[in-house]
Amino acid sequence: MTPANNTPTPAPGRPSSRPPSLGEPTDPTGPLPPKPDQEGAQPRTPTGAEPGPDRSTTAQQGEFLTTSQGARLQDTDHSLKAGRRGPVLLQDHHLREKITHFDHERIPERVVHARGAAAHGVFEGYGTAESVCRAGFLAKGKRTEVFTRFSTVVGSRGSMDTARDTRGFATKFYTDEGTFDLVANNIPVFFIQDGIKFPDVVHAAKPHPDREIPQAQSAHDTFWDFVSLHTEAQHHTLWFMGDRGIPRSFRMMEGFGIHTFRLADADGETSLVKFHWKPTLGVHSLTWEEAQILGGADPDFHRRDLSDAIEAGAHPSWELGIQVFPDNEEQSFEGIDLLDPTKFVPEELAPVQPIGRMTLDRNPSNYFAETEQVAFNPGHLVPGIDVTDDPLLQVRLFSYVDTQLTRLGGPNFAQLPINRAHAPINDMLRDGYGQQGDYAGVAPYQPNSLDGGCPFMAGEADGAFTDLPVRVPEGVKERELSATFEDHYSQARLFWRSMTPIERDHIIDAYSFELGKCYENVIRERQLQCLANIDGELCSRVAAALGMAAPEPTVAADGESDGQVVTSGPLSQLGGTWPIDGRMIGIVVDPEDDNSGLLALHEKIVAASMTPLVIAPHGGEVVGVPVGRTFATAASVEFDALLLAGAPLTAPDSRPSVDPTAGAPGSGAIEPRVGKLIDECWHHAKAMGAWGDGRGALEAHTGSGGAGIVLGDEPFAVLGEIQSLLGGHRVWERFAPASPVRS
Ligand code: HDD
Incomplete structure (x- = not known):
C-alpha cells in the first residue's frame, strides 16, 4: 500500500514498532495538529460559544485506543490477512469485535415520537403548590435536575422537524423521592378517549402500509379516513391544523399533561389537577410555507435551534402551572368531564397557577446515550402525585414499560445513566439482559431473615409512595365509556x-x-x-x-x-409581546461597502441574546466578523428578521442564474439570491430593516416599505425597531386576513 500523505509522525520518544518503510500508522501518537480551518478565529462550536465544562469528562478518554477488554491496539485500519493481498483471517478478534458491535449499533426507533431532541436543566419549585401537593420537588427554592425530550409524533427518526404534527414534551424530574415523569404534548387534548384506540390512530397516521408514503405527514387518506369516522379525534385535529402543529421552536411551545392527575397534600387531602408548561418566550409558529421549505433546507431546524440557543446562553425556560379542581365524586368541573382527555378546561374557568420554573441549560453530550435511550413513563410518580381513572392514562400505564422492554433490549433500562433515578435505589430486581449491578447479599426477596430482613418497608413518615385511597366506582364490567364522553x-x-x-x-x-x-x-x-x-x-x-x-x-x-x-x-397565540432570546438575525453585507459598524452591530445583537448571522457573497470574514452564511447557503426560513447593511449587486462576470425570475447577470441588479431572501421574508411576515445602500434594495423589493419594514440611517436605531417588532413575532398587519373579525 502506498503510504498515506497524512500519516501522522510517531510521537517523540516513541519509536515505531514497524519498519519506517511501511509508512503506516502503527504506534500511538499525540493528537493531530488542527487543520487550517480549525485554527484561529473559527468558532469551536456552531454558535461560537465555549464548549460546556462537562465535555472534558465525557469525550473519548485515554491516550491509547483499546479493545472493549482494555487491550491496547496497534492498528485499527487494516484487517489481518494471510499476506498483503490474501484473504482476511477469522482469528482477527479486533476486526470481529469492531464489525459485530457496529452491526448491532442501531436499536428500534420509538413506535411513535421517534424523532426528538432533548436537553438537561433544572426545575425550581415556588412552594405555591404545597397547599395541594406534598411532593418535595415543589417546595419553595428546591432545585431538581431535569431532562426534557421534545419530539414529533408520526415521522420516523430521520424525518424532518417541521412536519405538521403534534409535538411531544416529556420531562424527567430526578427528584430526591424518586423520578417523576411528566409525559406531555404541546396540545391540551388528545385524539382518542380510550387507550385501546391508540394502535388504530397511529396505524392511520403512519405512512400507508403498501408503499410507506407519505413520511411524517397527516395529509393522506388513511389519516383522514380514521379521524372522520372516529369523530372524538376532531377536536385534537383542529388544534394541529392550527398553528400549533408547526411550532417556530421547541422553546416556544406550551406543554400539557392532558390527563387530570390527583394530588395529595401533607394531610392526605386530595385535589384534581391539570399540568401546564408556559414558555417564557411565548407560543409562536412557523408559516406553513416556511415549514415546508425547512423540511428540505434544514430538516434539523428545531433540534439545531434548541441546541444553538442553549449553547449561546439563551437558556429556554417554562413555568409549570396547575389548574386545580375539587376532587368530587363525578370528577367533573363546570360540566366538563375531567376524565375525558379530549376536553380541556378553559383558563377563564380555572386559572393556571404557577408552581415552579424549568430552565434548560445543557445540551446532551451524546445523542444516543441520552436522547435516544431515555425512557419516560407516566407511571413514574412520586409521593403526592397519583393518576386518575382517565381511560387513556390507564392504558398508557401499561404501554410505556412494555415498549421499552423491546426498544431498550431487556428489563434493565432503568440502569442506563440517563434513566437512573437520582434518589437512592434499593430494589430487588435482579439479572436479565444488560444487568449492571453486582449485588451483595443472598436474599433478594421479602420477607427474608438471611439478609437481616433488609430492606425494610417505608411508612408514610419515611416518604413512602402511598396509593391514595380512592373509592372505586360501582358498576358492571363493560366495554363502554361514560355518556359524558359523547x-x-x-x-x-x-x-x-x-x-x-x-x-x-x-x-x-x-x-x-x-x-x-x-x-x-x-x-x-x-x-x-x-x-x-x-x-x-x-x-x-x-x-x-x-x-x-x-x-x-x-x-x-x-x-x-x-x-x-x-x-x-x-x-390564540397572536397578540402580546414576548422576549426575543435566541432569535436569528440575518445581516446582508456587501464586502465592498464601508462595513466599519458591522462588529459593533454584531456585538449588540449578541448582547440582546440573539444570534446574528452575517450573509455575504463568500465565506471567511468581513471586517473581522465571521460570515455565517454565503449567498449560496443562506435560506430566509432560518431568520426571524433580516437586516440589509448593503446591497450586493450581481457581479459583472457572474454566471446566468438558473432562477428565471432573477435579474440578468452583470446588469447591476440586486444579487438575485438576496432578492429572494427579501421576497420570502416579506411573504412570511418577517420584520426587515435597512440602512445605507441596503435601503434601496429593500424599498425596491417591498414597494417602498410597508408594515414591518424599517428604513433608517443609523444601524442601531433600525435594530431597535426590529427588536420591538420581533417581540410580536411577526408582522401580520402586512396582510389583510380573509376571515371576518373574530366573533
Ligand atoms: Fe405516548 C411515547 C405523550 C398517549 C404509548 N408519548 C410518548 C412520548 C410522548 C408521549 C411525549 C415520547 C416520550 C419520549 O420522548 O421518549 N402519549 C403522550 C401523550 C398522550 C399519549 C401526551 C396522551 C395524553 N401514548 C399514549 C397512549 C399510548 C401511548 C394512549 C398507548 C396506549 N407513547 C406510547 C409509547 C411510547 C410513547 C408507544 C413510544 C416510545 C415510548 O413510549 O417510550 O409507549
Whole structure:
C-alpha cells in the first residue's frame, strides 16, 4: 500500500514498532495538529460559544485506543490477512469485535415520537403548590435536575422537524423521592378517549402500509379516513391544523399533561389537577410555507435551534402551572368531564397557577446515550402525585414499560445513566439482559431473615409512595365509556371561535392542503361533514378550496357558547409581546461597502441574546466578523428578521442564474439570491430593516416599505425597531386576513 500523505509522525520518544518503510500508522501518537480551518478565529462550536465544562469528562478518554477488554491496539485500519493481498483471517478478534458491535449499533426507533431532541436543566419549585401537593420537588427554592425530550409524533427518526404534527414534551424530574415523569404534548387534548384506540390512530397516521408514503405527514387518506369516522379525534385535529402543529421552536411551545392527575397534600387531602408548561418566550409558529421549505433546507431546524440557543446562553425556560379542581365524586368541573382527555378546561374557568420554573441549560453530550435511550413513563410518580381513572392514562400505564422492554433490549433500562433515578435505589430486581449491578447479599426477596430482613418497608413518615385511597366506582364490567364522553364538537367550536382571523385563515389553508392530498372523495366528504359540525364558515371555505359542496351540520350547536365560555383568550397565540432570546438575525453585507459598524452591530445583537448571522457573497470574514452564511447557503426560513447593511449587486462576470425570475447577470441588479431572501421574508411576515445602500434594495423589493419594514440611517436605531417588532413575532398587519373579525 502506498503510504498515506497524512500519516501522522510517531510521537517523540516513541519509536515505531514497524519498519519506517511501511509508512503506516502503527504506534500511538499525540493528537493531530488542527487543520487550517480549525485554527484561529473559527468558532469551536456552531454558535461560537465555549464548549460546556462537562465535555472534558465525557469525550473519548485515554491516550491509547483499546479493545472493549482494555487491550491496547496497534492498528485499527487494516484487517489481518494471510499476506498483503490474501484473504482476511477469522482469528482477527479486533476486526470481529469492531464489525459485530457496529452491526448491532442501531436499536428500534420509538413506535411513535421517534424523532426528538432533548436537553438537561433544572426545575425550581415556588412552594405555591404545597397547599395541594406534598411532593418535595415543589417546595419553595428546591432545585431538581431535569431532562426534557421534545419530539414529533408520526415521522420516523430521520424525518424532518417541521412536519405538521403534534409535538411531544416529556420531562424527567430526578427528584430526591424518586423520578417523576411528566409525559406531555404541546396540545391540551388528545385524539382518542380510550387507550385501546391508540394502535388504530397511529396505524392511520403512519405512512400507508403498501408503499410507506407519505413520511411524517397527516395529509393522506388513511389519516383522514380514521379521524372522520372516529369523530372524538376532531377536536385534537383542529388544534394541529392550527398553528400549533408547526411550532417556530421547541422553546416556544406550551406543554400539557392532558390527563387530570390527583394530588395529595401533607394531610392526605386530595385535589384534581391539570399540568401546564408556559414558555417564557411565548407560543409562536412557523408559516406553513416556511415549514415546508425547512423540511428540505434544514430538516434539523428545531433540534439545531434548541441546541444553538442553549449553547449561546439563551437558556429556554417554562413555568409549570396547575389548574386545580375539587376532587368530587363525578370528577367533573363546570360540566366538563375531567376524565375525558379530549376536553380541556378553559383558563377563564380555572386559572393556571404557577408552581415552579424549568430552565434548560445543557445540551446532551451524546445523542444516543441520552436522547435516544431515555425512557419516560407516566407511571413514574412520586409521593403526592397519583393518576386518575382517565381511560387513556390507564392504558398508557401499561404501554410505556412494555415498549421499552423491546426498544431498550431487556428489563434493565432503568440502569442506563440517563434513566437512573437520582434518589437512592434499593430494589430487588435482579439479572436479565444488560444487568449492571453486582449485588451483595443472598436474599433478594421479602420477607427474608438471611439478609437481616433488609430492606425494610417505608411508612408514610419515611416518604413512602402511598396509593391514595380512592373509592372505586360501582358498576358492571363493560366495554363502554361514560355518556359524558359523547360530545365531540362543542370544545372544537370553542377553539375555532377563539382564533383570530389570521389563525382561522391558517386553519382553513391547512385543511384545504391536507384534504387536497387525499385521493378518496368519500373521505373528503365525510371530513367536510365533521367541519360543518364545528363551524359553517370553516366548512364552506375548505369546501370551496376543494371544489366541493359544503354540507349542512348534522350535530346541533349548543347555542353561541357551548358552555360558560364563548371564547378563551389563551387559545390564540397572536397578540402580546414576548422576549426575543435566541432569535436569528440575518445581516446582508456587501464586502465592498464601508462595513466599519458591522462588529459593533454584531456585538449588540449578541448582547440582546440573539444570534446574528452575517450573509455575504463568500465565506471567511468581513471586517473581522465571521460570515455565517454565503449567498449560496443562506435560506430566509432560518431568520426571524433580516437586516440589509448593503446591497450586493450581481457581479459583472457572474454566471446566468438558473432562477428565471432573477435579474440578468452583470446588469447591476440586486444579487438575485438576496432578492429572494427579501421576497420570502416579506411573504412570511418577517420584520426587515435597512440602512445605507441596503435601503434601496429593500424599498425596491417591498414597494417602498410597508408594515414591518424599517428604513433608517443609523444601524442601531433600525435594530431597535426590529427588536420591538420581533417581540410580536411577526408582522401580520402586512396582510389583510380573509376571515371576518373574530366573533
Ligand atoms: Fe405516548 C411515547 C405523550 C398517549 C404509548 N408519548 C410518548 C412520548 C410522548 C408521549 C411525549 C415520547 C416520550 C419520549 O420522548 O421518549 N402519549 C403522550 C401523550 C398522550 C399519549 C401526551 C396522551 C395524553 N401514548 C399514549 C397512549 C399510548 C401511548 C394512549 C398507548 C396506549 N407513547 C406510547 C409509547 C411510547 C410513547 C408507544 C413510544 C416510545 C415510548 O413510549 O417510550 O409507549
